[in-house]
Amino acid sequence: xxTSSAASRRGDGTDAAQVRxxxxxxxxxxxxxxxxxRGYEQTTVDDIVALAGVGRRSFFRYFxxxxxxxxPDHERCLADMKAFLAxxxxxxxxxxxxxxxxxxxxxxxxxxxAFSVQxxxxxxxxxxxxAYELSVVWRYERALAEYLxxxxxxxxxxxxxxDVIAAAVxxxxxxxxxxxxxxxxxxxxxxxxxxxxAFAQSAFGDVPVPPRGESPEDxxxxxxRRGTPLWQVLREIESAF
Amino acid sequence: xxTSSAASRRGDGTDAAQVRxxxxxxxxxxxxxxxxxRGYEQTTVDDIVALAGVGRRSFFRYFxxxxxxxxPDHERCLADMKAFLAxxxxxxxxxxxxxxxxxxxxxxxxxxxAFSVQxxxxxxxxxxxxAYELSVVWRYERALAEYLxxxxxxxxxxxxxxDVIAAAVxxxxxxxxxxxxxxxxxxxxxxxxxxxxAFAQSAFGDVPVPPRGESPEDxxxxxxRRGTPLWQVLREIESAF
Numbered sequence: 167x168x169t170s171s172a173a174s175r176r177g178d179g180t181d182a183a184q185v186r187x188x189x190x191x192x193x194x195x196x197x198x199x200x201x202x203x204r205g206y207e208q209t210t211v212d213d214i215v216a217l218a219g220v221g222r223r224s225f226f227r228y229f230x231x232x233x234x235x236x237x238p239d240h241e242r243c244l245a246d247m248k249a250f251l252a253x254x255x256x257x258x259x260x261x262x263x264x265x266x267x268x269x270x271x272x273x274x275x276x277x278x279x280a281f282s283v284q285x286x287x288x289x290x291x292x293x294x295x296x297a298y299e300l301s302v303v304w305r306y307e308r309a310l311a312e313y314l315x316x317x318x319x320x321x322x323x324x325x326x327x328x329d330v331i332a333a334a335v336x337x338x339x340x341x342x343x344x345x346x347x348x349x350x351x352x353x354x355x356x357x358x359x360x361x362x363x364a365f366a367q368s369a370f371g372d373v374p375v376p377p378r379g380e381s382p383e384d385x386x387x388x389x390x391r392r393g394t395p396l397w398q399v400l401r402e403i404e405s406a407f
Numbered sequence: 408x409x410t411s412s413a414a415s416r417r418g419d420g421t422d423a424a425q426v427r428x429x430x431x432x433x434x435x436x437x438x439x440x441x442x443x444x445r446g447y448e449q450t451t452v453d454d455i456v457a458l459a460g461v462g463r464r465s466f467f468r469y470f471x472x473x474x475x476x477x478x479p480d481h482e483r484c485l486a487d488m489k490a491f492l493a494x495x496x497x498x499x500x501x502x503x504x505x506x507x508x509x510x511x512x513x514x515x516x517x518x519x520x521a522f523s524v525q526x527x528x529x530x531x532x533x534x535x536x537x538a539y540e541l542s543v544v545w546r547y548e549r550a551l552a553e554y555l556x557x558x559x560x561x562x563x564x565x566x567x568x569x570d571v572i573a574a575a576v577x578x579x580x581x582x583x584x585x586x587x588x589x590x591x592x593x594x595x596x597x598x599x600x601x602x603x604x605a606f607a608q609s610a611f612g613d614v615p616v617p618p619r620g621e622s623p624e625d626x627x628x629x630x631x632r633r634g635t636p637l638w639q640v641l642r643e644i645e646s647a648f
Contacts, residue, residue, distance in 0.1 A: 300541045333578030341570045369610045
């Protein structure tokens with residue numbers, strides 16, 4: 167499987183960290199300093215803008231709410247994911263594509279391990295942030311499912327497959343991400359997510375869009391316990407073919 | 408696969424509808440009448456208790472918040488699900504067990520189709536309710552994953568498998584549930600969910616806990632395109648065995 171082809175390119179060829187406005191970064195830094203010192207609930211938007219030395223309007227120019235400052239890069243990452251999927255080659259394996267798209271999220275977390283680990287601990291403590299995070303995860307999952315529906319929709323159970331594969335890929339990704347966050351960002355994030363996504367991918371196989379005239383039923387799968395007499399396996403294969 | 412063994416039994420042998428307090432049902436009925444007439448945001452808890460003819464304290468005795476009255480049966484269903492999983496036989500196939508546990512959710516929706524369809528339309532319109540629903544779905548998924556972690560945790564990648572299978576089962580269930588809700592409750596809900604869960608189950612196979620001394624690697628899976636010469640298939644099988 168490819169390891170991080172998605173993570174190594176960006177649509178615009180630039181590094182997002184360079185084009186992010188400094189005032190936005192200053193607001194995020196001020197917010198996190200206060201969240202860690204006083205607690206999330208005890209910090210107001212007014213406290214954040216006072217520390218950052220800007221006005222309230224500047225805050226709301228970048229962030230619709232206090233919750234959004236905790237997850238400042240998800241909108242960009244979601245847009246990157248959709249752009250990556252939109253430019254997928256027609257003949258690409260759709261399951262592999264959504265795995266590569268999921269790697270973009272890991273890359274965002276791994277860009278700044280200290281910040282990601284801080285946020286992980288904060289999110290565990292604040293129920294409102296966990297709810298916000300669930301809605302973000304749901305949006306990533308929908309983006310993957312939408313792409314898969316487009317690719318698999320014409321096949322029997324295409325919509326069902328799309329939804330289940332998207333959920334499995336997100337769960338595998340998040341399992342690896344959480345394990346990396348619990349290691350305080352010390353584990354190899356890319357290796358952990360590659361391993362987890364390989365499991366999701368193996369469950370659904372390579373799901374190539376079948377060439378015209380060939381139906382998905384044309385692949386025969388036989389499973390047998392090692393030690394089964396060969397004649398018994400052969401009989402099963404013959405009846406399947 | 409079993410179709411609805413979980414749905415046909417309850418731990419206490421009683422019908423939940425009979426033991427639910429009438430005041431609680433009256434509050435739910437009053438709330439939904441107002442939500443549909445005036446809109447969810449425009450309805451207050453005071454409006455609901457006035458129409459039901461009870462005091463505010465009675466409302467909060469049954470429901471922690473206005474959102475909870477929209478989903479009055481999830482707590483019971485979650486408890487039923489955990490109880491069902493807790494009493495699963497040791498030798499039961501864990502993937503089949505979580506599929507049966509998921510069927511309990513469908514059964515709750517199918518108990519009262521008109522109410523479920525009303526709520527579906529309401530939830531689609533109110534962002535706060537969608538967020539609440541995501542958190543409920545997450546709790547179901549965690550209940551399935553916890554059980555699977557207990558059963559698969561000792562195996563290689565057991566935690567990863569548990570998380571991915573739980574997510575896939577929930578996604579399959581919800582795909583069928585949404586399709587039933589979109590049909591305004593007219594489709595055969597049980598058939599739809601059986602079909603969807605069969606797909607999730609097929610992706611992860613029967614995952615029996617291997618008997619002592621037998622490792623999971625002792626099952627050989629061979630996949631071949633129909634039409635592959637038999638000698639080629641045989642060669643692959645021989646090398647696998």
